[in-house]
Amino acid sequence: MHPRVIEVTERLRQRSSRSRAAYLQQMDEAAALPRGRRALSCSNFAHGMAACPAEDKQRLRLPDEVNIGIVTAYNDMLSAHQPYESYPEQIRSILRRMGATGQVAGGVPAMCDGITQGEPGMELSLVSRDVIAMATAVALSHNMYDAALCLGICDKIVPGLLMGALRFGHLPVLFVPAGPMPSGLPNDRKAQVRQRYAEGLASREELLEAESQAYHAPGTCTFYGTANTNQLLLEAMGLQLPGASFVNPGTPLREALTVAVTEQAARLARTGQGSLARIVDERALVNALVMLLATGGSTNLTLHLIAIGQCAGLQLNWDDMGLLSEVVPTLARIYPNGQADVNHFQAAGGSAWLFAQLLEAGLLHSEVETVAGPGLERYAREPALQQGQLHWRDGPAASLDRTVLRGWRDPFRADGGLRVIRGNLGRGVIKLSAVQPEHWQVTAPCRIFDSQQAFVAAFENNEFRQDMIAVVRFQGPAANGMPELHKLTPYLGVLQDRGLRVALVTDGRMSGASGKVPAVIHLTPEAEAGGPLARLRDGDVLALDAGAGVLDVQMDSAEWAARSPVPAGDGVRRGWGRELFGFARRQVSPAEQGASCFTDSLILADGGEL
Structure with missing residues (x-):
């Protein structure tokens, strides 16, 4: 292991010792209770399965069978989330074949920053992360479930889902991606049209046509913004199946991965393994940070990783990020840090190449738990179909495009930028x-x-x-x-x-x-x-x-x-629903503490942090 990675991890572990111990104690106490519906009163239980088909009701009555909660961020306005429309029924069908059951535990809001940029609604974007966390907690609070599948991809949605799920960390929780849209208008050409429009050299019709060619189909936007950064970091934390992030929607491989993650959720629930609290520890958080730096990912994650850590009793900070950035090389060039989109990145070697390189360089903790099983080496492999069956194979031995991906001995930059x-x-x-x-x-x-x-x-x-x-x-x-x-x-x-x-x-x-x-x-x-x-x-x-x-x-x-500061505003933001979130603005923590509404709620009675 690189000594700086060891140093930062140990600093994080020591700084978090009291809050992490308190968090794990809370999760252990939850795990010791009868799991998922088994302790519910007959009236509560009847309410929880009233709308289920008769076959599912019979299975739910079996004390040794598992029920998987689905928390979905589906809406058909977000291109990245539109494919999720059919996922709940697909997941339920897969579980029934295994003798298990699944229910949509709840839905969470999912807004698109691409639509609200520069508009009043954009002022709800960051706080929506905390709303999603609360909605996730509400969904899982019914205590009907033995594990959870989270359907979410984009900007504040994945961090919010994870923050809420961590309060139910005694359960296995797996994330289910849907994949990026196929490549459209190259990102550099899109940027050129935007600049020409800003200078008055392109018409609105030309701009709209360029944007529509770039964002043109179901799936995640293909530039390397927060949504796609989320996907790589979920893999680095061991919360998605290896190589699942960048397989396009509607393909046989995408469908096979959805089957595999559903089956794995049921297996983990049946064996009592893979609890979220044990996977998301200080090593997983550092692995996510290393992946962020190695790929030049979204700066939004400098907020989200801190807030996620707080929900698991881990006190990550910007100094940890700065120290690691000095030694983690930049191995990927994806727009806006290069010209390639995520489909090109995937074709050049994708996440399997990155994991192999970072593990070889000693920059990732390998001996960690993941939803796929023990050891991060699993993530240096890529999924493929062989005679219609899903398997994982070794990733490429060399970068297939050195303008997009490089090895740790010959990086684009010696640091993380x-x-x-x-x-x-x-x-x-x-x-x-x-x-x-x-x-x-x-x-x-x-x-x-x-x-x-x-x-x-x-x-x-x-x-x-x-x-x-x-x-x-x-x-x-x-x-x-x-x-x-x-x-x-x-x-x-x-x-x-x-x-x-x-x-x-x-x-x-x-x-x-x-x-x-x-x-x-x-x-x-x-x-x-x-x-x-x-x-x-x-x-x-x-x-x-x-x-x-x-x-x-x-x-x-x-x-x-x-010199005196100019007066602040009156704090009232009206129109487009902003007035409903005044309470959040009044109690939100500073950016360096994750810009979270929950910081005060995670303080112990004796002043320690949970």
């Missing part, structure tokens, strides 16, 4: 995977904006004619729910292409869609809480050195300390 940013403006993160080194250092006057719309208006008024650092503040979790600021990406790209030195600084998010312009994000304390961003004024000179992880305002320290 993630930096923790420090300075007199607070702490944040920056992803450098797609930023060329010549753009890592920017010293320039800042322009202050309190919304994306104000920035776009200034761009359209041709106000940006010199080097500039755009500061978009009051975008943190307590201010407006921390929306992604993806709307800014093409405009900033245009300015950089014009030869200006530009950067973005914000207490908001950019996600996996962040690209070639340096963006310091998640700055904390946020402006809403009186953080340093609220003390900035137009024209203040900021100095960013992304390579060194430093961001400062260049000002006499006494003058800076004496």
Whole structure:
């Protein structure tokens, strides 16, 4: 094992010793109770199976048989989740063939950031993760189930499902992917049209046609944003079957994998093995972080992994991420960190190649439990059909496209490209995977904006004619729910292409869609809480050195300390349902603590963290 991986894992284990012990005790107490419907009163039990077919009712009465709860994020507006429409009946049929039963335990909301980018609804995106966690807990609270299958893929949905499921960690919980859509318009061409539209050089009709060619079929969007990052990290944590992430919907192999994961859930439930609490430990969390860094994945996971860890009694932090980023090489180039999409990545060797390389380099913990069985080496194999039967074979011995995948001895970068940013403006993160080194250092006057719309208006008024650092503040979790600021990406790209030195600084998010312009994000304390961003004024000179992880305002320290922050807003966000989430904004934790509504709920009576 690489000594840095051992060091970070041990730091995490020691830091979490009390909270992890309390969590495991809670899970052990739950496991000691009669599992799934066996202790329910006759009235409760009758309610739980009233709508079941007669055959299922008979099986549910058998004390030694298992019942699998299905938590689904299906809706047919999300392309990634549309294939799930038929999954519950398919899963029930598979279980019946095994003599088991399955029920849809509940549905969770699933919104699409791609639809709400730049719109008021985007302010509900991050908090929807915690709503999904609560909905998952409600679904599993009926105590009818011996295991659970989670149907979810996209941005906040997988983290929310996992956070909620971890509170039922005494059960086996397996994730069921549906796969990416086939490749459409290449991502670089899509980005070109977006920039041309931002400059007024392309019509709305041309833009819509390009976007419709890119997002064109059922399945996950094919760029490497949060959704596809989620998929690789689920494999790294051992919560999905090996190589299941990037098999297209509607194919025989996709169907065979759905059969296999359903059968495995029943097997684990029958044997009492594979509990979620034992799989998601400090090693699994570090494995997920290593995979995030090695692939240049979505910066959203710098929030989600912390929040997920908290729900398992594990206290991950940004410093852990920064330490690992120094030694984990970048082995993949997937758009926006390269030109390939996830289908191209899969064809070049996919997850099997990545696991093999990272295991060989000693960067992943191999001796871990997974839903497929003990040992992460299983994930260096890939699924295939042989005479109609599913089996796993060794992955490729070499990368089949070195512009997409490389080995650990000859990586794209020697590090993971993630930096923790420090300075007199607070702490944040920056992803450098797609930023060329010549753009890592920017010293320039800042322009202050309190919304994306104000920035776009200034761009359209041709106000940006010199080097500039755009500061978009009051975008943190307590201010407006921390929306992604993806709307800014093409405009900033245009300015950089014009030869200006530009950067973005914000207490908001950019996600996996962040690209070639340096963006310091998640700055904390946020402006809403009186953080340093609220003390900035137009024209203040900021100095960013992304390579060194430093961001400062260049000002006499006494003058800076004496400056008062601009007042925060009144906290009321109305329209598009935002007013319903005021309670969440009032109690949400800072970005560095996962931007979670549950942090206070996971504190023990004696002050320790659960």
